[in-house]
Structure formats: C-alpha cells, structure tokens
Amino acid sequence: MTLAERVERLEHSPTLRIAAMAKRMMGEGHDVLDFSVGQPDFPTPSTVKEAGKNAIDANRTGYTANEGILELRVAIVEKLREENGLEYDPREVIVSPGAKATLYFLAMALFQAGDEVVIPAPYWVSYPEQVRLADATPVYVEAGESNDFRLTAAELEAAITPRTKAVILNYPSNPAGACYDRAELQAIAEVCVAHDVVVVADEIYERLLYDDRTFTSIAALGPEIKQRTIVVNGMSKAYSMTGWRLGYAAGPRDIIDAMGKIQSHSTSNATSITQWAGLEALRSAGADVRRMVSEFEHRRDVMLDRLLALPGVTCPRPAGAFYAFPNVSAYFGRSHPGGVVSSALDLAAYLLEEAQVALVPGEAFGAPSYVRLSYATSVENIEEGTDRMRAALDRLR
Numbered sequence: 001m002t003l004a005e006r007v008e009r010l011e012h013s014p015t016l017r018i019a020a021m022a023k024r025m026m027g028e029g030h031d032v033l034d035f036s037v038g039q040p041d042f043p044t045p046s047t048v049k050e051a052g053k054n055a056i057d058a059n060r061t062g063y064t065a066n067e068g069i070l071e072l073r074v075a076i077v078e079k080l081r082e083e084n085g086l087e088y089d090p091r092e093v094i095v096s097p098g099a100k101a102t103l104y105f106l107a108m109a110l111f112q113a114g115d116e117v118v119i120p121a122p123y124w125v126s127y128p129e130q131v132r133l134a135d136a137t138p139v140y141v142e143a144g145e146s147n148d149f150r151l152t153a154a155e156l157e158a159a160i161t162p163r164t165k166a167v168i169l170n171y172p173s174n175p176a177g178a179c180y181d182r183a184e185l186q187a188i189a190e191v192c193v194a195h196d197v198v199v200v201a202d203e204i205y206e207r208l209l210y211d212d213r214t215f216t217s218i219a220a221l222g223p224e225i226k227q228r229t230i231v232v233n234g235m236s237k238a239y240s241m242t243g244w245r246l247g248y249a250a251g252p253r254d255i256i257d258a259m260g261k262i263q264s265h266s267t268s269n270a271t272s273i274t275q276w277a278g279l280e281a282l283r284s285a286g287a288d289v290r291r292m293v294s295e296f297e298h299r300r301d302v303m304l305d306r307l308l309a310l311p312g313v314t315c316p317r318p319a320g321a322f323y324a325f326p327n328v329s330a331y332f333g334r335s336h337p338g339g340v341v342s343s344a345l346d347l348a349a350y351l352l353e354e355a356q357v358a359l360v361p362g363e364a365f366g367a368p369s370y371v372r373l374s375y376a377t378s379v380e381n382i383e384e385g386t387d388r389m390r391a392a393l394d395r396l397r
Contacts, residue, residue, distance in 0.1 A: 010129050022358035033385040035373040036358040038174060038323065040240040042295075044277075045288040048239060051280035055273045064269045067260050068095025068248070072275050075282045076248055085220045086231070088250045094259050095278075097270040099204050099234035099247030102259075104130050105266075106200060106230055106249060109258035111136035115165035120151040121366035122325065124174045124202070128366075136165065140366055145327060148316040149178040153187035160191070166198035169218065172205040175365045175372040176325040177300075177318025179209065182216045189218055189225040199229040204247075205321040207238035207289050210297040213319055219251075227252055237321075238289050239281040244274045296322050299375040299382060306386035307373070310393060322376045325362070329369040334396035341396060344371050355392035357385045 022034045043049075055061070067073070073090040080086040096102040103126070111117060111134035119127050120143040128138040141159045143151040156167060169188070172179040180188070192199055199218055206215045219229040234247030247270075249259065269275075303324050307315045312330025334341050336354070341347050344361035348371055351357045362370035375382055 006133055006135075009132055019358070021352065025352070025356070030356055032352070032356045032358055033377075033381050033388070034358045035375070035377065035385060036360050038237075038321075038374050038376065039242040040237065040292060040322070040376050041378070042240045042288075042292050044240050044244070045281065045285040047284045048241065048277045048281045052244075052273050052277035055276035060272050060276055062272060064272050064275060066264045066269050067256075068093070068270060069272075069275050069279070072279045072282075073248075075279050076250065079282055080231070080250055084215075084217045084231075086217060086226070086250070089253070092253050092256050093248060093250045094256050094263065095246065095248045095270050095275060096259075096263055097247070097267050097274075098245040099202070099232055099236065100126060101245075101263075101267060102232050102234065102247040102249045103127075103200070103202065104133070105259040105262045106232065106255070107131060107134045107136075108262050109255060110134075110198065110230075111165060114163060116161060116163040117165055118156060118159050118167040118197075119366075120149075120155075120167075120169070122149060122173070122175050122362065122370065123168070123366050124170055125364050127168050127170075137163075139164070143178070145314065145316055148319075149173065149176040149325070150180055150184060151188070152184070153191050156188055157191045157195075160195050160197060164195065164197055166200055167192065168200045168202065170202040170204075172208060172318075172320025174205070174321055175323050175360070175362075175367075175370075176316065177321040177323050178316070179213065179215075179319040180218075182221075185216055185218045186221055189221045192228055193224045197228070199225065200232065201229055202232045204232065204234050204237050206233065208293055208296060208322060209320040210293070210300060211319065230255055235278045235281055238292075239278075239285055240292065241274075241277070241281065244271075244277060246270055246274045246278045296375065299377075299379055300324070302379050303373065303375040303382050303386070306382065310386075310390060322374055324373050324375060325365075325367070325370050326373070327369050328371050331393060331396055332369075336396055344368055347371065350396075351389060351392055354395070355385075355388035357388050357392075 073093045107130040113135040115136040131138045230251035235241040315326035348361040360372040
C-alpha cells in the first residue's frame with residue numbers, strides 16, 4: 001500500500017519518541033530520570049477536577065457547538081480583556097481539542113502551496129511539520145544564543161519575501177523559555193504591518209513567567225497588528241491539564257470561521273467534559289497557577305546553576321516555560337567505549353544509556369548544538385539527574 005506523499009515527508013515527534021525510549025527502559029527496571037517531556041508534574045487543580053466530575057454527573061456528555069460551549073468562549077473573551085487588554089467577540093474564538101490541534105486547524109485554514117512561513121529557530125517540533133502539511137514552506141531564521149533565542153525585527157525583515165504569509169512567535173518559548181519584552185514585540189509588529197505578514201502568536205506558556213516579568217500579547221499593540229494576529233493558547237501548561245486536551249484561538253472572524261470548518265470535518269468539538277473543566281480553570285484556579293509558577297521558578301534556578309557548573313556548557317537564563325536549553329557542543333568529538341559523540345543526538349543517546357537521564361537533542365528544535373531539559377520535575381530529581389550527567393560527561397575522552 002502506498003502512503004500519501006505528505007506523510008512520507010513527516011517525522012514522528014522526537015520528544016515523544018525519547019519519552020517512549022525512557023519509559024521502555026523504566027519498564028525494564030532501569031532507574032531513568034526523565035527530563036524529556038513537557039508537562040507539569042503537578043495534579044490538575046481540585047476545583048477543575050470536580051468540575052469535570054460534575055459535568056459527567058449532570059450528563060453534559062453529548063456533542064457541543066463545534067466551536068465550543070458559549071460559556072467557555074465568553075470566559076475566554078473575559079480573560080483576554082482583563083489579562084491581555086484584548087477585545088474579542090465570542091464569535092472570534094474557537095475552542096479545540098488541544099492547542100496543537102488549534103495550530104493545525106489554523107495552518108490548514110491559512111497556508112497553502114507557494115506560501116512561506118517564518119519560524120524562528122529553535123522552534124517547537126510541530127511548527128514546521130504543520131506548515132508542510134498545509135503544503136507551505138517553513139523558512140527558518142536562527143534566533144541565536146547571543147540574543148537569548150529571541151528573534152529581532154531586523155532578522156525577521158531580512159527573511160521576508162513576496163511569498164511570506166506569516167511568522168510564528170512562541171513566547172515564552174519551547175524549547176528555550178525565551179520571552180519578548182514590549183519594545184521587541186512592537187518592533188516586530190511594525191515589520192509585520194509594513195509587509196502585511198500574519199502573526200501566529202502561540203502564548204501557551206504566558207502564565208509561566210519568572211523574575212517578576214509581565215506578559216505582553218503582540219495583538220494588544222494596536223488595531224493594525226491585532227487584525228493580523230491569531231492568538232493561540234490553552235489549558236495544558238498553566239493548569240496542568242495536558243491530558244484533558246483543551247486549546248483555543250482568538251482572531252479575525254473569517255479565520256476563526258475557516259478553522260471551524262476544518263474542525264467540524266475532523267475532530268468536531270473538544271470533549272464536553274473538558275470544556276466545563278476548562279471553564280472552571282479560568283474562574284477559580286489562579287492561586288494554583290501562582291503556586292506552581294513559584295515552584296517552577298525555584299526549580300529553574302536549581303537547574304540553571306547546575307547546568308552552568310558543567311565544564312564547557314553555556315545556557316541563557318530561561319524567562320518562562322519550564323525548559324532549559326544548554327549548549328553542549330563542547331562535548332562533540334569526545335569518545336566513550338561505545339563510540340564518538342558527534343552531535344546532540346549522540347550525546348542524548350549516551351546520557352540515556354550511561355547516566356539513565358532522558359533529555360531531547362536539539363536537532364528536534366532546529367538547534368543541533370543544544371539539548372532540552374524539562375524542569376517540570378522535583379528538585380531532588382534535578383539534583384540527582386545533573387549529578388549523573390556530570391559523572392557521565394566526565395568519563396568522555
């Protein structure tokens with residue numbers, strides 16, 4: 001049987017593949033410390049879980065409106081107004097089964113053959129694949145370590161061609177935790193308005209910010225950029241609801257309507273139970289989020305200090321999310337009894353086998369000199385894992 005060409009040009013998610021390898025080793029009895037998967041290790045807030053149970057008990061288990069229950073869309077509109085200074089109508093909001101699905105529906109609604117989409121590197125692994133699935137072309141622009149992995153307006157402008165349809169901005173970012181300040185976003189917005197470039201603003205980590213930073217949505221910087229921006233967000237990261245699968249987008253109604261058409265013929269509505277739980281998360285889980293952010297910030301500090309203590313390793317200070325993205329190229333060319341470390345992929349494999357520490361090689365994110373470690377785990381695991389890494393790295397020759 002011959003598969004469709006679009007499938008042949010895709011790769012499985014490297015983050016999930018590494019996690020599967022780690023789980024297999026754990027199943028075989030190995031004591032693996034897993035820094036590979038990007039999900040909080042905190043439980044879903046109790047009020048949110050209760051809302052999900054109540055929805056079942058109230059028999060709210062049937063189909064909902066394709067674009068989401070009105071109560072949730074209204075709550076999202078209120079959240080965007082109160083927290084982000086953005087005004088939307090509920091008809092300009094769509095609720096989907098996860099932010100990943102939201103982004104996919106957006107790509108299918110917006111991009112087509114001949115379009116170019118600017119993607120700053122390092123990037124989340126699914127951006128390029130979703131662009132390719134829409135028959136468009138990803139254009140990578142290196143957002144280097146020297147600028148803490150932030151794209152500059154000048155770099156964006158240099159990448160724009162007559163075929164440029166959009167730029168994808170993820171901040172705070174996966175994999176580096178980088179975040180833009182208001183002035184940087186204003187400069188990027190001016191470039192996008194001048195060249196009529198759409199902004200896909202993936203703000204899924206917006207609540208996970210450290211060092212007393214404040215979050216600015218690029219869509220809030222004026223009517224011209226707002227009409228060119230689709231804001232994407234969800235419940236997975238801030239509310240520890242990864243398995244519930246609930247994301248949303250807000251933007252111009254024609255784009256939201258187009259996304260709704262695609263959703264209606266693929267997944268239909270997000271799970272009814274999850275939508276009622278998500279509504280409760282927006283209403284009552286703020287204190288839970290603040291406690292989680294405080295703990296993540298402490299873990300960030302521990303992880304960063306320990307990574308920077310490794311000889312030859314550099315790592316910008318993550319501003320948000322729950323990832324560190326150190327440069328490990330100082331170890332390329334070194335050897336061990338099983339072979340030579342010639343890439344981040346080799347190093348990740350070596351650390352998994354030798355130290356039983358799972359992390360994600362930077363090749364997955366378009367940054368082959370780096371590895372990603374999630375600090376969505378306990379301080380004890382961070383300390384033990386980095387100790388194991390240090391010992392294994394010291395054995396390289």
